[in-house]
Structures are given as structure tokens and as C-alpha cells.
Amino acid sequence: MSNEELKVKITELLPAATFEEGGEWLTINIDPKDWLPLAQQFRNDDSLYFDYLFCLTCIDWKTHLTMVYHLSSVKHRHNIVIKSKLDRSNPEIETVSHIWKTAEFHEREVYEMFGVNFLNHPDLRLLILPDGWEGRNPLRKDFEDTINMIKL
Amino acid sequence: MWSFSNIANNLHKWLSETFNPTMTLIIEMVLAGVAVIGLFAALGLVLVIMERKVSAWMQIRLGPNRVGPKGMLQSLADTLKLLVKEGLTPNGADKLLFNLAPFVAMIVAMLLMAPIAFAKDFQLWDLNIGVLYVSAISSIMVISILMAGWASNNKYSLMGAMRSGAQIVSYELSAGLSILAVVVMTGSLQVSDIIHSQADGWWIFKGHIPMVVAFITFIIAVTAETNRAPFDLAEAESELTAGFHTEYSGMKFALFFLAEYVNVFIVCAIGATLFLGGWMPFHIGNWTQFNHVMDYIPSSIWFFGKTFFLIFVIMWFRWTFPRLRIDQLLNLEWKYLLPISMINLLIVTAMAILKWHF
Amino acid sequence: MFEEVGTTTEGDIIINVGPQHPATHGVLHLVITLNGETIKKVEPHLGYIHRSIEKMCESLSYRQFIYVTSRMDYLSSHINNHACALCVEKGLQVEVPPRAQVIRVLMDELTRIASHELWWGAMAMDLGAFTPFFHAFRERESINDIMEETCGARLTMNYMVPGGVMQDLHPNFQKKVKEFMQLYKRKIHEYDELVTGNIIFQNRMKNVGYLSAEDAVSYGCSGPAARGSGVSCDIRKIYPYEIYDKLEFDEVLETGGDSFARYMVRIREMQQSIRIIEQLIDNIPEGDFQAKTKAVLKLPKGEFYTRVETARGELGVYIVSEGGTTPYRIKFRSPGFSNLSVLDHIARGSKLGDLVAMMGTLDLVIPDIDR
Numbered sequence: 001m002s003n004e005e006l007k008v009k010i011t012e013l014l015p016a017a018t019f020e021e022g023g024e025w026l027t028i029n030i031d032p033k034d035w036l037p038l039a040q041q042f043r044n045d046d047s048l049y050f051d052y053l054f055c056l057t058c059i060d061w062k063t064h065l066t067m068v069y070h071l072s073s074v075k076h077r078h079n080i081v082i083k084s085k086l087d088r089s090n091p092e093i094e095t096v097s098h099i100w101k102t103a104e105f106h107e108r109e110v111y112e113m114f115g116v117n118f119l120n121h122p123d124l125r126l127l128i129l130p131d132g133w134e135g136r137n138p139l140r141k142d143f144e145d146t147i148n149m150i151k152l
Numbered sequence: 153m154w155s156f157s158n159i160a161n162n163l164h165k166w167l168s169e170t171f172n173p174t175m176t177l178i179i180e181m182v183l184a185g186v187a188v189i190g191l192f193a194a195l196g197l198v199l200v201i202m203e204r205k206v207s208a209w210m211q212i213r214l215g216p217n218r219v220g221p222k223g224m225l226q227s228l229a230d231t232l233k234l235l236v237k238e239g240l241t242p243n244g245a246d247k248l249l250f251n252l253a254p255f256v257a258m259i260v261a262m263l264l265m266a267p268i269a270f271a272k273d274f275q276l277w278d279l280n281i282g283v284l285y286v287s288a289i290s291s292i293m294v295i296s297i298l299m300a301g302w303a304s305n306n307k308y309s310l311m312g313a314m315r316s317g318a319q320i321v322s323y324e325l326s327a328g329l330s331i332l333a334v335v336v337m338t339g340s341l342q343v344s345d346i347i348h349s350q351a352d353g354w355w356i357f358k359g360h361i362p363m364v365v366a367f368i369t370f371i372i373a374v375t376a377e378t379n380r381a382p383f384d385l386a387e388a389e390s391e392l393t394a395g396f397h398t399e400y401s402g403m404k405f406a407l408f409f410l411a412e413y414v415n416v417f418i419v420c421a422i423g424a425t426l427f428l429g430g431w432m433p434f435h436i437g438n439w440t441q442f443n444h445v446m447d448y449i450p451s452s453i454w455f456f457g458k459t460f461f462l463i464f465v466i467m468w469f470r471w472t473f474p475r476l477r478i479d480q481l482l483n484l485e486w487k488y489l490l491p492i493s494m495i496n497l498l499i500v501t502a503m504a505i506l507k508w509h510f
Numbered sequence: 511m512f513e514e515v516g517t518t519t520e521g522d523i524i525i526n527v528g529p530q531h532p533a534t535h536g537v538l539h540l541v542i543t544l545n546g547e548t549i550k551k552v553e554p555h556l557g558y559i560h561r562s563i564e565k566m567c568e569s570l571s572y573r574q575f576i577y578v579t580s581r582m583d584y585l586s587s588h589i590n591n592h593a594c595a596l597c598v599e600k601g602l603q604v605e606v607p608p609r610a611q612v613i614r615v616l617m618d619e620l621t622r623i624a625s626h627e628l629w630w631g632a633m634a635m636d637l638g639a640f641t642p643f644f645h646a647f648r649e650r651e652s653i654n655d656i657m658e659e660t661c662g663a664r665l666t667m668n669y670m671v672p673g674g675v676m677q678d679l680h681p682n683f684q685k686k687v688k689e690f691m692q693l694y695k696r697k698i699h700e701y702d703e704l705v706t707g708n709i710i711f712q713n714r715m716k717n718v719g720y721l722s723a724e725d726a727v728s729y730g731c732s733g734p735a736a737r738g739s740g741v742s743c744d745i746r747k748i749y750p751y752e753i754y755d756k757l758e759f760d761e762v763l764e765t766g767g768d769s770f771a772r773y774m775v776r777i778r779e780m781q782q783s784i785r786i787i788e789q790l791i792d793n794i795p796e797g798d799f800q801a802k803t804k805a806v807l808k809l810p811k812g813e814f815y816t817r818v819e820t821a822r823g824e825l826g827v828y829i830v831s832e833g834g835t836t837p838y839r840i841k842f843r844s845p846g847f848s849n850l851s852v853l854d855h856i857a858r859g860s861k862l863g864d865l866v867a868m869m870g871t872l873d874l875v876i877p878d879i880d881r
Contacts, residue, residue, distance in 0.1 A: 022812060051727050055815070055826050057841040070815065070826075074727055074741060077748060081815075102730030105851045128557040128880055139565055211644040307525050311547075311862075381638060382710060385863075474710050475638025477863040478547065 157273035239402035249303035254407035271452035312395025329493035536876025601809035610674030625821035633870035674800030730848030733823025738772030
């Protein structure tokens with residue numbers, strides 16, 4: 001399906017979604033509350049059938065956090081980008097690890113690097129950071145480590 | 153000719169003339185002990201360097217070539233290194249068993265030297281059940297492996313020891329049955345009888361197909377018994393980082409290492425004795441000239457030549473094949489080798505009774 | 511599908527494989543719950559070689575950050591650099607000259623062959639056969655010599671720049687690559703006889719670690735790990751970049767789903783890479799090897815995503831730019847990260863010896879996973 005057809009289909013699934021212009025793939029902005037039902041529809045709907053989550057990450061804009069999901073379909077070969085704004089002081093979003101199992105590791109990484117709490121995640125704990133690392137999230141822009149960080 | 157048996161006889165005569173009989177016996181026992189230990193040391197050095205050079209030749213590289221001419225003194229350097237290493241005992245290890253295990257392995261290897269005939273009339277102890285003795289004593293090897301694995305207080309060692317225990321006990325059956333094939337043809341368990349029965353041709357030629365089958369099962373079974381690749385799960389480096397001898401270092405590790413190589417020598421010696429004629433030279437039927445030339449080569453050269461050829465074949469296996477998984481290994485034994493050896497034994501018995509051999 | 515193994519039952523032992531271990535390629539720490547010889551749960555502990563590359567790149571300029579990525583998946587370093595250069599070019603909207611495109615593809619395919627060679631040698635060594643390792647490194651040496659003449663380095667070859675390649679090919683390049691091709695086509699038969707046809711190898715790899723196609727897609731597997739289960743995911747065919755759409759080569763798919771299928775996919779991929787190199791080596795166009803770009807690069811405000819096919823799978827580079835000289839956020843979607851998550855799923859119920867075969871066929875390189 002082309003970007004226009006996807007736009008039409010998604011607007012009928014979730015009227016509250018807004019679209020961003022530019023970029024080669026369709027980019028939609030949604031509210032974190034709407035993510036889980038939309039994700040399930042993305043996975044189960046036959047014409048969309050997004051079964052391959054190939055990138056899950058987070059960006060720290062200094063006033064808020066944005067979760068970014070890149071989805072693709074092996075059958076139809078279309079791609080889509082989903083973004084969701086999170087509140088910086090209490091970032092929470094539903095997990096999708098039961099829909100796309102690759103999300104389990106990716107969400108653990110976002111949890112430790114940005115501090116986003118994934119609700120109903122089966123095993124949310126530190127992945128790459130050493131055991132016993134507490135508090136500060138390294139990939140946030142306000143992360144300070146005077147001993148180990150050298151600013152160029 | 154200065155053959156081994158001549159030297160031994162002359163020495164015995166001189167000793168019995170100089171000392172009283174008890175003293176002679178004691179001196180001879182001491183000399184035999186020293187000779188065996190000397191042979192051990194020499195074998196250890198030679199086999200280690202042989203393994204490294206053979207593996208290098210098969211892997212298109214040079215192998216050790218710095219220490220000594222063409223690297224021949226490499227094992228001396230290795231021995232020195234192992235002697236001066238610190239011998240650690242891990243913290244919760246069972247001290248008695250931990251220290252005893254390598255010595256049990258060495259004792260087994262030394263005991264097995266007794267019935268082997270190194271040259272014509274040159275055997276430490278020609279007992280009338282020589283072959284049975286060899287088979288029985290080599291089973292004790294498994295005890296030392298289990299002791300080492302258990303006493304190390306390390307899960308990896310224990311797993312390696314368990315695997316090894318299962319493997320050795322299973323493969324002894326096939327090894328025993330293939331040895332029995334030769335015993336049936338000869339009619340005697342005595343090692344010198346077996347060698348003398350091959351005076352008109354080695355068993356592997358006289359016994360044609362069933363004997364070749366027995367020989368092949370014997371080689372496979374003894375490779376498994378001595379924990380050599382492709383059956384070296386007990387020390388599988390890539391899975392268990394050295395298995396049952398992970399925790400050993402220094403002299404104790406050197407003893408295990410030496411015991412493994414000497415075991416390989418001994419089983420190849422047994423194979424050469426039973427199937428390839430021991431110290432008997434290679435005769436072909438009626439070619440008297442050829443036979444006469446073959447007779448000039450001393451019997452000890454024949455024996456060592458055959459043994460080292462079999463050692464080379466076993467080393468060849470190690471560098472060619474990957475490792476079998478434990479369940480595949482036990483499958484191979486119980487479902488394939490054991491039935492084949494049993495049926496083969498039946499055929500060999502029929503062959504011996506009906507005189508269908510050469 | 512996440513059954514809780516919960517507390518260990520009677521008779522379970524927990525062993526640590528790694529972080530220093532001869533079979534894990536790199537520092538991977540697996541905590542395995544075993545019952546006898548059967549695996550009940552595998553839990554990877556990562557982070558032993560985490561160098562915070564993503565955070566580092568936020569303070570490096572667009573020309574500098576490319577070379578940090580050579581150290582991510584060091585066996586396909588050209589391809590990593592290529593991905594970053596493509597992403598920056600997408601942002602700058604720069605046309606890469608045809609000569610540079612052909613040189614880049616040639617280097618990529620040579621790197622792919624070198625990476626698969628090392629995988630093959632190391633995998634055979636893990637299964638217990640020590641000799642193929644030396645054969646594999648013999649071929650790798652020839653490729654490394656070719657790379658050393660042109661790029662100056664043998665492992666982390668910092669050769670790609672946004673706009674093309676750093677300098678032109680060495681005059682001996684074509685001749686040496688042609689000689690290497692002649693030699694290599696004879697040698698690849700040796701590998702089939704020595705390893706692929708060996709019944710012990712086949713028994714160690716067949717029916718070990720079955721991964722179904724749906725699971726492969728759900729767990730995000732890519733590259734040969736997914737193609738061994740029949741999932742068509744070769745980025746060079748589906749979303750072609752550079753000149754891959756003009757080249758003739760097959761996407762290798764096997765439907766077995768077990769370790770042997772993944773093994774055969776890589777062996778056939780080596781043959782396909784040879785095909786690609788043969789088509790290109792005589793037809794390198796003349797011209798510039800680098801497009802003209804400014805000395806200090808500034809990407810416009812926006813987000814750019816590029817995907818390439820490394821030897822391990824799909825590498826994604828996601829750059830978020832605020833218009834400055836350094837990226838605002840970079841995310842590297844590494845293939846090993848998703849391929850590792852499938853290890854627990856396929857290892858349950860197998861034996862410890864099979865784990866080595868599975869890790870080998872998934873071709874994990876840990877610096878790629880930890881970044």
C-alpha cells in the first residue's frame with residue numbers, strides 16, 4: 001500500500017492520529033494511551049499486516065521524550081513510523097512485547113537508557129548497563145558524569 | 153646381534169653370578185621399574201612433539217620450530233614449564249581425591265606396560281591371561297577421571313567426568329569384543345602365543361574380512377576409550393573449557409597429560425600386537441628373498457614402527473573430524489558398534505572352527 | 511508465549527558460559543539453567559563491551575562518527591561505514607559518482623566473503639574440527655592483503671566517506687582480485703567436501719535449533735538467520751541501495767529452519783558474492799571517486815533512516831538532526847541484538863552441545879550487540 005492509502009486506512013482506525021510531512025515513510029503521531037489497541041490492529045489487520053518491528057527507540061527532546069517505532073510488513077513490503085510523545089517526568093507506555101517479541105530486548109534497553117516505564121513488560125530490568133546501576137539514565141541529555149565523560 | 157633379548161639375558165646371567173638370588177630379583181625389579189619410568193618420560197616427550205608436528209603438517213603450517221633443531225626440544229621446554237608452575241588446589245575440593253586422581257591414572261598406565269612385548273623375547277611379564285589383564289586394568293582408568301571430576305568442586309569438571317565415565321564404560325564392550333575375535337582365532341590369551349601364531353602372516357591378513365571389521369571397531373573403540381577426538385567430549389575445549397582436568401595445574405596436570413599420551417601408546421601397542429603381528433616382520437608367502445631381507449630389520453623396529461603408525465592414524469582422526477555430541481556418541485556404541493562386534497565375533501568363531509582363514 | 515520457568519526444580523544446576531569462553535565469539539555471558547544435559551532456560555547478560563557509541567556520536571561531527579562504527583561489527587566494517595555514509599548522503603542529498611558506487615559494492619562483497627570465512631572456520635572449531643579454521647584464515651589473509659593495499663588497514667578499514675570513498679583504488683586491485691577469484695572458486699569445493707558433506711557435522715547441525723518463519727519475523731531476525739527459515743529479507747533485493755538493483759544475483763533461501771539450513775545459506779551466499787564481484791571487477795567505470803562536499807557537513811533538520819545488509823543481517827542507521835554539525839541522536843539498529851533474543855527460544859529443550867552449534871549458526875558478534 002502506498003503512503004496515501006495507509007493514511008486513509010489509519011485515519012479510519014484511529015481518527016486522533018496526526019501525520020508528519022516529509023520523509024520517505026509515513027510518520028504518524030499518536031497519544032501513548034492509544035498505542036496498544038492500534039498496535040494490535042496493525043499486527044492483525046490483513047491489508048496492513050505489520051509483522052516486523054525493526055527499530056524501537058526513544059529521543060530526548062529537552063522538554064519531552066518521544067518514542068519511535070519503525071514497523072514493516074514482510075508480505076506487503078510497506079513501512080511506517082509511529083511516534084508518541086511522553087511526559088518527561090513520568091514517561092510510561094504500554095509494552096508491545098507480546099505482539100512483536102523483538103520488543104522485549106529493545107524495550108529493556110530504552111528503559112535503562114531513558115527511564116521509560118513499560119507497563120506489563122514481562123521482565124523489565126537492566127540489559128546492557130552493569131548490575132547495580134541506579135538512577136540516572138545515560139542517553140538523556142541531562143546526564144552528567146564528570147569522571148567518565150569528556151566533552152569535546 | 154645386539155637385540156634386546158640378548159642384552160637382557162646377558163644381564164640376568166651376570167647378575168645371578170654376582171649376587172644371591174633374592175638380591176638379583178630385587179635388582180632386576182628395580183631396573184625394570186626404572187626402565188619403565190624412563191620409557192614413560194621418553195614416550196611423553198616424543199608423543200607431544202609428534203602430535204604438534206603432525207597437527208601442524210595437516211594444517212599447512214610449521215609447528216614448533218624455535219627450540220632446538222626443527223623444534224625437537226620443545227617438549228623439554230614444556231616439561232620444565234609444567235614443573236615450575238604453581239599447583240593450585242581449589243577451595244572446597246576434596247583434598248585426598250584431588251591429589252590422588254592423577255597418580256591413579258599414572259599407575260594404570262604403568263601397570264599396562266607389563267604384558268607388552270617390545271621385541272622378540274623381551275617382555276616384562278608374560279602371564280597366561282595377558283590380554284584379559286590388559287582389558288581389566290584399562291577399566292580402572294575411569295575411576296581416576298571420576299575422582300578428578302568430583303573432587304574439583306566445579307560443575308564443569310563434574311559434567312566432563314560424567315560424560316567421560318559413560319563413554320569409557322560403553323566403549324570397553326566393543327573393544328573387548330574385537331580383542332576376543334583375535335583370541336578366538338589364536339586360541340590363547342597369552343600375548344606371546346598370539347604373536348607366535350602370526351609367524352606366517354599377520355592376523356589382519358590371515359583373517360581377511362571379519363578381522364578387518366574387528367580391527368576397525370577396535371580402532372574406533374580405543375579412540376573413544378582414551379578420550380581422543382572425535383570422542384573428546386570430556387575435555388571439549390569449546391564447550392567445557394577442559395572438562396575434568398580444568399582445575400589441575402602444574403605437575404598434576406602434567407601427569408594427566410602424560411597419562412593420556414601413554415594410554416594412546418599402549419592401546420596402539422595392543423592393536424599392533426593383536427592385529428598387526430607385534431614384533432613379527434612382514435612376510436609375503438613364498439617370497440623367500442623378500443622375507444629374508446625383512447628378517448634383517450630388528451624386531452623392536454618392527455614393533456615400534458607399527459605402533460607409531462597406529463598412533464599417527466589416531467592423531468589424523470583428531471585433526472579431521474569434529475566432535476560427536478554425547479547422545480550421538482552413545483548411540484554409535486550401543487546401536488551400531490556393539491551389534492556389529494557381536495555378529496562379527498560369531499563369524500570369527502565359525503571361521504576358526506571351520507578353518508576358513510589363511 | 512512467555513512461560514515462567516520460575517524457581518528451579520529439583521536437579522537443576524545453573525552454569526555460566528562466559529564471559530571468557532572459547533566458544534562465545536566475544537564477551538557474552540549466558541546464564542544457563544540445566545537439568546542434566548538438557549537446557550531449560552538461557553539468559554544472556556550483556557554489556558561487557560558496551561562503549562556507549564550512540565552517546566559518543568552525539569558529540570562527533572558527521573565526518574567523524576562513521577569511523578566509530580567500524581568497531582561495532584568489526585567483521586563487516588566496510589558495510590557498517592557504508593551504512594553511515596549512505597545515511598549522511600541521504601540527508602545532504604548528495605549524488606555519489608558511479609565509480610565510487612562500484613568500488614563500495616566491491617568492498618562490501620569482499621568483506622562479506624571474509625566475514626563468512628571467519629564464521630565458517632570458527633564454527634567448525636567450536637564443533638571440534640580444528641583444521642578448517644586454518645583453511646578459512648588462509649582465504650581471509652588474501653582478502654586482507656587486498657584491503658591493506660587499497661585502504662591501509664586489515665580489520666577496521668576506514669575507507670568510506672560521505673560522498674564516495676576516501677581515495678582511489680590501488681593499481682594492483684583488479685589483478686589481485688581476479689587471482690583471488692580463480693583460487694577461491696577451486697577452494698570452495700574443498701570446504702564442501704571437508705565440512706558440509708561430513709556426516710558428523712550434519713548430525714550435529716540437522717534438527718538442532720528449529721526456528722519457524724513466524725517466530726523469525728516476530729523476534730526481528732534478519733540476515734541468514736531468518737533466510738534459513740524461509741523469510742525473504744535480503745535488503746539488497748527488497749530495498750536496493752547503490753547499484754544492487756542492476757546486478758544479477760540470487761537471494762538464498764532455505765526452508766529447513768534448523769542450524770543446517772542457516773549454515774547452507776551462508777555457504778551459498780559466499781558463492782553469490784563471488785558472482786557479484788565477477789560482474790563488477792572488469793567494469794569499474796572511470797570518473798571521480800568522491801563527490802564534492804563541504805569540509806564541515808551540516809544535515810538539515812529532520813530524520814533519516816538507512817538500511818543495509820551486513821554479513822549478519824539488517825543494519826539500520828537512524829539519524830535525528832537538528833541542523834547542527836553534530837547529530838542530535840543516532841540509533842544503530844544492529845542485527846545481532848535481535849538475533850540474540852531468539853537464542854532462548856530455540857535453545858529450550860536441547861543439549862548443551864547443541865547450544866554451541868546454535869550460537870555458531872546465528873553468527874553473533876558481541877560488540878555489535880553491546881555497541
